[in-house]
Amino acid sequence: MSAIQIIPINWYLLLSTVLFTIGVLGVLFRRNAIIIFMSIELMLNAINLLLVAFSSYLSDSKGQVFVFFIMAVAAAEVAVGLAILMMVYRNTKSTDINILNKLKW
Amino acid sequence: MITTYLFYFLSFLAIMFALMVVISKNPVHSVLYLVLTFFTIAGHYVLLNAQFLAVVHIIVYAGAIMVLFLFVIMLMNLNKETEPHKTPWLKFSAAIAAGLMLIVLVGSLKGAETIIATNPFNGNIGLIENLGQCLFKDFLLPFEVSSILLLVAMVGAVMLGKKSIK
Numbered sequence: 001m002s003a004i005q006i007i008p009i010n011w012y013l014l015l016s017t018v019l020f021t022i023g024v025l026g027v028l029f030r031r032n033a034i035i036i037f038m039s040i041e042l043m044l045n046a047i048n049l050l051l052v053a054f055s056s057y058l059s060d061s062k063g064q065v066f067v068f069f070i071m072a073v074a075a076a077e078v079a080v081g082l083a084i085l086m087m088v089y090r091n092t093k094s095t096d097i098n099i100l101n102k103l104k105w
Numbered sequence: 106m107i108t109t110y111l112f113y114f115l116s117f118l119a120i121m122f123a124l125m126v127v128i129s130k131n132p133v134h135s136v137l138y139l140v141l142t143f144f145t146i147a148g149h150y151v152l153l154n155a156q157f158l159a160v161v162h163i164i165v166y167a168g169a170i171m172v173l174f175l176f177v178i179m180l181m182n183l184n185k186e187t188e189p190h191k192t193p194w195l196k197f198s199a200a201i202a203a204g205l206m207l208i209v210l211v212g213s214l215k216g217a218e219t220i221i222a223t224n225p226f227n228g229n230i231g232l233i234e235n236l237g238q239c240l241f242k243d244f245l246l247p248f249e250v251s252s253i254l255l256l257v258a259m260v261g262a263v264m265l266g267k268k269s270i271k
Binding site: 004006007008009010011013014015017018019020021022023024025026028029030031032034035037038039041042045048049052053054055056057058059060061062064065067068069071072073074075076077078079080082083084085086087089095 | 108109112116119120123124126127132135136139142143146149150153154155158161162165166169170173174177178180181183191196199200202203204206207210211214217219220221227230231235236238239240243244247251254255257258259261262263264265266
């Protein structure tokens with residue numbers, strides 16, 4: 001028996017909303033740039049979960065193919081982002097985002 | 106019946122571990138909790154009949170991306186609680202803002218029209234055969250473009266990681 005026949009889609013909507021909000025909370029709450037990256041990963045995963053849920057409920061495999069593309073984009077984003085972070089750390093000896101406020105204005 | 110309990114259990118674990126990612130002081134602990142969150146999300150994929158995606162999720166996220174994070178944290182020697190924290194006032198306002206966002210999202214989704222699972226329900230769409238058919242027929246061009254994206258990301262990461270750029 002699969003989850004699709006038993007659990008209504010609203011539960012998945014609620015779960016991925018909560019996970020997305022926790023990701024937003026992490027971005028707002030912390031000053032360490034690495035933790036902020038991890039929160040962005042959390043948000044991407046909430047969206048992936050919702051895409052998979054809808055694709056399963058509608059019996060359409062296109063949604064799951066989209067999740068593949070999101071994974072590829074996330075991998076590229078993490079590689080470049082962590083390289084930028086390493087360079088920032090090499091120049092400032094810190095990963096505090098408040099040091100990077102020159103981009104603000 | 107066991108599926109329902111499994112759903113509640115996995116959801117509870119996912120939310121708990123996600124909160125621990127944000128709360129825990131040590132960045133290494135955050136990474137490990139994030140790996141656990143990804144495992145629970147892979148469990149959800151299995152429940153949703155997306156078996157191949159669950160395996161790929163574990164390999165790509167828990168295997169590759171999180172190892173990258175751990176490497177960077179170890180290279181920067183951040184495994185101590187050295188980071189400065191925000192002022193309590195800012196933390197409080199961040200929590201309030203995120204809570205308000207949760208309320209708005211839940212409120213807007215509450216009125217949405219609910220969909221029912223298609224009948225007859227096709228349990229095979231998550232298998233590798235169907236996904237491959239869809240990926241290499243309907244989405245061939247985006248697939249090739251994403252390979253270029255990965256190449257560009259690799260070149261960019263190597264460029265940025267070099268000691269000095271002349």
